[in-house]
Amino acid sequence: MSGRESWQVVGHAEAVAQLQRAIAADHVGHAYLFAGPDGVGKTTVALEFARALMCLRRDDGYPCGECDSCRRIWRDGDRRTHPDLTVADVEWQATMLGSRAGGARQRLSIDAIRWLRQDIVSRPILSRWKVQIVDDAGRLSDTAPDAFLKTVEEPPPFAVIILVTPSIEAVPETIRSRCRHIEFGPVSRLAIEAELTRRSIDADTAATVASVARGRVATALELASDPDSLDRWNADVAEAFGYISEPLGRLRLAGPLAANHTKNRDHTFQVLEHCAGLWRDALLAQAGVDDAAAYPEMRDAIQRFSGQFSTAEIAEALRATRRAAHDLDRNFQARIALMAMINRWPTLAD
Numbered sequence: 487m488s489g490r491e492s493w494q495v496v497g498h499a500e501a502v503a504q505l506q507r508a509i510a511a512d513h514v515g516h517a518y519l520f521a522g523p524d525g526v527g528k529t530t531v532a533l534e535f536a537r538a539l540m541c542l543r544r545d546d547g548y549p550c551g552e553c554d555s556c557r558r559i560w561r562d563g564d565r566r567t568h569p570d571l572t573v574a575d576v577e578w579q580a581t582m583l584g585s586r587a588g589g590a591r592q593r594l595s596i597d598a599i600r601w602l603r604q605d606i607v608s609r610p611i612l613s614r615w616k617v618q619i620v621d622d623a624g625r626l627s628d629t630a631p632d633a634f635l636k637t638v639e640e641p642p643p644f645a646v647i648i649l650v651t652p653s654i655e656a657v658p659e660t661i662r663s664r665c666r667h668i669e670f671g672p673v674s675r676l677a678i679e680a681e682l683t684r685r686s687i688d689a690d691t692a693a694t695v696a697s698v699a700r701g702r703v704a705t706a707l708e709l710a711s712d713p714d715s716l717d718r719w720n721a722d723v724a725e726a727f728g729y730i731s732e733p734l735g736r737l738r739l740a741g742p743l744a745a746n747h748t749k750n751r752d753h754t755f756q757v758l759e760h761c762a763g764l765w766r767d768a769l770l771a772q773a774g775v776d777d778a779a780a781y782p783e784m785r786d787a788i789q790r791f792s793g794q795f796s797t798a799e800i801a802e803a804l805r806a807t808r809r810a811a812h813d814l815d816r817n818f819q820a821r822i823a824l825m826a827m828i829n830r831w832p833t834l835a836d
């Protein structure tokens with residue numbers, strides 16, 4: 487056999503080993519559900535799975551990296567030109583179907599699902615397998631899951647469909663039950679730091695970025711590649727801390743931030759994520775385990791802040807924050823969702 491390449495994945499050793507074994511044992515499932523937080527590398531693992539699966543020279547779970555199939559599956563943002571692989575995300579939908587709907591958080595439409603359904607039944611051209619990676623599969627538009635179900639129920643023998651989702655509950659049970667599940671957790675700080683160092687990022691930046699990225703490889707790579715983005719990140723964290731810790735901040739949260747939500751959804755989600763992370767750090771500070779803190783640079787401020795509340799109050803604030811992000815994701819009115827969240831946050835001491 488020809489040379490073999492390891493999978494280009496940071497962390498997730500268990501998931502990778504499991505998928506490699508499935509290929510080597512010729513026991514590949516037809517539908518997979520990859521679930522875990524955004525940015526931890528689910529789609530990367532899916533692409534590497536596809537590469538190993540579709541390789542023309544090897545069938546032991548490792549890609550050769552040299553054959554026509556391997557070379558057509560590019561990573562790191564390069565164009566993919568493999569005729570038997572589709573990565574269905576909103577960008578693909580816009581190019582493929584000329585979807586006019588704007589915004590980064592739009593959903594895969596019923597037309598997109600119909601396209602995938604027709605595509606998956608035609609035989610692969612280059613490889614033995616045909617692979618569809620459906621990104622953000624929990625965010626299909628309303629009627630799409632039913633249309634999709636038919637494909638997942640009876641996939642052709644050469645088909646592998648990988649549904650990628652941040653939340654397993656977002657995928658309807660009827661679809662879930664037909665998939666093999668693989669859970670993805672955050673990647674360890676050390677693994678991310680090692681990857682950044684391997685990419686010639688200097689040691690100090692690598693350590694800082696690895697700690698603020700909180701297990702998200704994509705975030706770490708983004709922060710490390712653009713010096714300004716780390717500053718913006720720090721500014722967002724400071725803004726979020728103002729929202730949770732200052733009376734005026736809470737007013738701004740329910741006022742201007744809510745009002746701007748439709749224009750700048752990504753910012754609201756980013757801010758809520760930081761708020762949740764800061765509440766979580768407050769819990770850790772109370773428990774005295776702040777070496778797991780997401781924002782070590784905020785340690786002293788969070789220590790002082792957390793002292794005025796009970797553990798139960800902070801836990802409730804964390805739940806309320808996650809709830810608000812969930813509600814906004816389901817297009818609840820921003821002001822109402824954010825007000826409900828603030829009302830469940832503990833009252834600040836004067």
Ligand SMILES: [Zn+2]
Pocket residue numbers: 540541542543544549550551552553554555556557
């Ligand atoms: Zn190959």
